[in-house]
Amino acid sequence: MLNIVILAAGLGKRMQSDLPKVLHRIAGKPMLAHVLDNARALHPDRIVVVTGHGAEKVQAAFQEQGDVAFALQQPQQGTGHAVQQALPLLVGSDASDDATLVLYGDVPLVQPETLRALLEARADGLALLTEKVADPTGYGRIVRDHAGQVQRIVEHKDADQAELAINEVNTGILAAPTGKLREWLGRINNNNAQGEYYLTDIVALSVTDGVPVRAAHPGAPWETLGVNSRVQQAELERAWQREQARRLLEKGVTLADPERFDLRGELVCGRDVFIDVGCVFEGKVQLADGVHIGPHCVLRDASIGAGTRIDAFTHIEQAVVAQDARLGPYARLRPGADIGPEAHVGNFVEIKKSTLGHGSKANHLAYIGDAQIGARVNIGAGTITCNYDGVNKHLTVIEDDAFIGSDTQLVAPVTVGKGATLAAGTTLTRDAPAEQLTLSRVPQTTVDGWKRPQKKA
Numbered sequence: 001m002l003n004i005v006i007l008a009a010g011l012g013k014r015m016q017s018d019l020p021k022v023l024h025r026i027a028g029k030p031m032l033a034h035v036l037d038n039a040r041a042l043h044p045d046r047i048v049v050v051t052g053h054g055a056e057k058v059q060a061a062f063q064e065q066g067d068v069a070f071a072l073q074q075p076q077q078g079t080g081h082a083v084q085q086a087l088p089l090l091v092g093s094d095a096s097d098d099a100t101l102v103l104y105g106d107v108p109l110v111q112p113e114t115l116r117a118l119l120e121a122r123a124d125g126l127a128l129l130t131e132k133v134a135d136p137t138g139y140g141r142i143v144r145d146h147a148g149q150v151q152r153i154v155e156h157k158d159a160d161q162a163e164l165a166i167n168e169v170n171t172g173i174l175a176a177p178t179g180k181l182r183e184w185l186g187r188i189n190n191n192n193a194q195g196e197y198y199l200t201d202i203v204a205l206s207v208t209d210g211v212p213v214r215a216a217h218p219g220a221p222w223e224t225l226g227v228n229s230r231v232q233q234a235e236l237e238r239a240w241q242r243e244q245a246r247r248l249l250e251k252g253v254t255l256a257d258p259e260r261f262d263l264r265g266e267l268v269c270g271r272d273v274f275i276d277v278g279c280v281f282e283g284k285v286q287l288a289d290g291v292h293i294g295p296h297c298v299l300r301d302a303s304i305g306a307g308t309r310i311d312a313f314t315h316i317e318q319a320v321v322a323q324d325a326r327l328g329p330y331a332r333l334r335p336g337a338d339i340g341p342e343a344h345v346g347n348f349v350e351i352k353k354s355t356l357g358h359g360s361k362a363n364h365l366a367y368i369g370d371a372q373i374g375a376r377v378n379i380g381a382g383t384i385t386c387n388y389d390g391v392n393k394h395l396t397v398i399e400d401d402a403f404i405g406s407d408t409q410l411v412a413p414v415t416v417g418k419g420a421t422l423a424a425g426t427t428l429t430r431d432a433p434a435e436q437l438t439l440s441r442v443p444q445t446t447v448d449g450w451k452r453p454q455k456k457a
């Protein structure tokens with residue numbers, strides 16, 4: 001049986017925020033959600049989050065995820081005291097293969113592979129995730145004997161000169177046999193520089209009890225970086241974006257500049273996808289083979305078909321685009337836009353809850369909302385579907401091969417028949433019959449002898 005205890009009771013004072021620290025985001029996702037997702041990858045039998053500062057907010061944010069239990073730590077008397085609060089919720093026996101893994105809510109990016117390696121290193125004993133760093137200031141130091149066996153951890157504030165020189169540090173993440181952990185936590189005290197119950201004191205107890213202590217190491221240095229300030233949050237954000245970019249590059253995606261790439265969700269790409277600088281991907285985005293995305297586009301929960309080209313400054317949300325379409329520059333697809341193959345959506349065209357059929361074009365300055373548009377339709381510049389009467393939304397239907405002249409208003413509900421032509425400037429209030437020209441236009445007049453007003457002298 002595997003328990004995972006996530007420590008998240010700390011204050012996070014340096015964030016200077018009303019939001020509990022673990023709810024601050026990396027790549028658009030709360031830090032604690034990252035930790036939970038990485039924890040779940042290990043298929044634990046129990047996940048316990050220890051809350052304290054901002055407990056209600058933290059609990060409220062994750063309550064509906066039924067697999068998370070919460071333990072309240074009030075007041076906060078150290079990491080050992082924090083794990084003590086979780087003990088009543090842990091499952092499993094005293095058998096040495098029942099383990100408890102301790103993670104930190106503000107160390108969001110430790111990867112499942114690293115945690116698996118830690119659990120493997122544990123075998124039947126205690127395992128610590130440690131690493132060597134250039135500047136160990138502030139960290140607990142890993143004290144080893146002459147044979148290289150881990151003896152104990154000494155906190156920075158309790159360390160002597162020799163110990164301060166040790167550059168192998170405790171990341172804080174560890175895996176222990178659950179039964180022994182209960183026992184050890186009953187034996188720790190707070191006789192130390194900070195007057196706290198240190199989780200790290202279980203290491204010496206393990207050595208005393210003859211339970212082997214082993215160390216494992218993170219796969220990458222950014223995995224164990226914690227967030228205590230906005231500066232560290234920004235640094236970790238970039239490190240993670242760089243890693244996500246690297247993974248896409250490895251899969252054959254071209255990024256014009258991996259340093260100017262932001263993924264806040266999941267991005268699945270086909271072969272030979274190109275992504276220019278400054279794009280932001282949110283939610284679940286799929287780009288099929290050969291998709292080309294120009295600079296500074298935002299795509300949120302979208303699927304883009306093979307060979308489609310999206311030019312600069314295009315904004316797409318909850319929309320589907322078929323293959324070989326062309327969008328932008330400056331196009332906007334809102335929720336429910338469904339763009340057919342080889343369709344064109346040009347600059348300053350906004351499309352909401354509408355289908356645009358195969359090969360249809362809206363190339364400039366239009367609003368299309370609640371519309372069903374067939375194939376090979378041409379939507380002239382300045383066309384607007386008047387879909388909203390102030391209370392209800394109404395449907396506009398434009399059948400195949402229709403030609404909508406520039407600056408037309410389609411007052412919904414209204415239908416334009418197959419092959420119909422609407423003359424420029426038409427305000428369409430009744431259905432336009434198929435294959436015919438329909439127009440509504442104020443007759444043009446010229447006033448004879450009219451003079452421009454003159455300025456009085």
Ligand code: UD1
Nearest residue numbers: 007008009010076077078079082104139140170171172198
């Ligand atoms: C801890 C470790 C130290 C390690 C360092 C890595 C101990 C005694 N020290 O030190 O060896 O090098 O992390 O960053 O474990 N927390 C609670 N309740 C508490 C105290 C802390 O939930 O009463 C949580 C915090 O929210 C945080 C984590 O535990 O997520 C670590 O706390 P922090 O105060 O940052 O630990 P350090 O003293 O830095």
Ligand code: CA
Nearest residue numbers: 106226227228
């Ligand atoms: Ca810390």
